[in-house]
Amino acid sequence: MPANRQIALLDHYRQSARDLPWRYPPGHDGPRDPYRVWLSEIMLQQTSVATVTTRFARFLERWPTVEALAAAPLDDLLAEWAGLGYYARARNLHACAQAVVAMGGFPDSEAALRQLPGIGDYSAAAIAAIAFGRPATVIDTNVERVIARLHALDRPVRSDRKRIRALADDLYSGAPAGEMAQALMDLGATICRPANPACHLCPLSTDCAAYASGDPASFPPRPPKKVRPERFGTAWWIRRDDRLFLVRRPARGMLGGMAALPGPEWQDGAPPACKAVSVRHVFTHFALTLRIEERDDPSGLEGWWHPLDRLDEAGLPTLYARAAERMLA
DNA sequence: AAAACGGGGTA
DNA sequence: TACCCAGTTTT
Structure with a gap:
């Protein structure tokens, strides 16, 4: 009824x-x-x-x-x-x-x-x-x-x-x-x-x-929480005059298809102790510490130069937007 | 059946 | 911190 x-x-x-x-x-x-x-x-x-x-x-x-x-x-x-x-x-x-x-x-x-x-x-x-x-x-x-x-x-x-x-x-x-x-x-x-x-x-x-x-x-009872693994990685800050070098991530996987800072794949485990600038970002199923490393040469990378004063229009996902924010602060 | 997949808001 | 949110897709 x-x-x-x-x-x-x-x-x-x-x-x-x-x-x-x-x-x-x-x-x-x-x-x-x-x-x-x-x-x-x-x-x-x-x-x-x-x-x-x-x-x-x-x-x-x-x-x-x-x-x-x-x-x-x-x-x-x-x-x-x-x-x-x-x-x-x-x-x-x-x-x-x-x-x-x-x-x-x-x-x-x-x-x-x-x-x-x-x-x-x-x-x-x-x-x-x-x-x-x-x-x-x-x-x-x-x-x-x-x-x-x-x-x-x-x-x-x-x-x-x-x-x-x-x-x-x-x-x-x-x-x-x-x-x-x-x-x-x-x-x-x-x-x-x-x-x-x-x-x-x-x-x-x-x-x-x-x-x-x-x-x-x-009600309803909550399932037990699980531990969140750690990962770490590096992003390259490649700046030339007033432009920044960006890449597009692979279509599948994390942040698939999104604009990004270039860098190698992220690794499992706790980040090595280091004084370099880094951002920490917590995803649903892992936490990432991303170290930001300045470079001056994009050769070997496929990407484009994006004007720094229009970075907000680049469509960066939050992880990379925060990294850029940090570098420009 | 379980894991992958983001980020912002809230207590 | 930890949890939650008008879930879907892949493994």
Whole structure:
């Protein structure tokens, strides 16, 4: 009997929906642009609403349509994406735009969307539901957490996906999927937060097993944390007059396809003690200490000279932007 | 099933 | 610090 939960959730959403640049407000009845929905969903993959909010409008202004994006050089797209991380998203975004244009427009089914590059289970369901009004069970980490708490699931999410899926199917059943999805994501972001959930504001608290337990924040249980390995490397600062020598990283792997300072591959292990200028950068699965070494000869390297006063336009990912910042300080 | 894949925000 | 975020792809 999900009807009561659905009504409580949708009522609350209609009163308190966040006003987000890519969002159609609850009750919106006009046409929807699947390009905007798709772009926002890709940007929001593992990236917070606050971060995306500052980038979404600029991106959309530069490429207002999927046709415009498909026609853009990949390097321009990567430079625009710089600082957002997970750069495979930008490469997939470009490939997806070209596929969509070749198909004559976005497909409107979850299954067809799922076949496109960069669109996995979550995004296919979200786009089908939000852009096309299709029924779909949209499950992101917010939905997983809300469901784990509603039912006081005491296994880590990773090992309880089947049960969460079944409970989510039931929760969405018969309701407008796009509104349900956004209602659940707002709830997860503002009330049913990972830490310090605001249960006194929650429209579902009287129906929540984790709330009844007295310790809602303990659901779902977190898997044990793992140690973060160390790596180190060197970047070459090759400056000639007012220009800096930059290279493009290999298309695959870390920072794939991005502009960068040249240098050898990074090595495993703790950095050797050294007084040279270095920057430390923590990635998801390792921490890097990058030593910066001045050179005056780029021979043997494939790259280009970039004006130092326009380095902000070079599209450097944060690691190299910080290294340059340090050298210019 | 697990690892790779970034970066910014927050307590 | 450590954790978290509208996940996807590869191994």
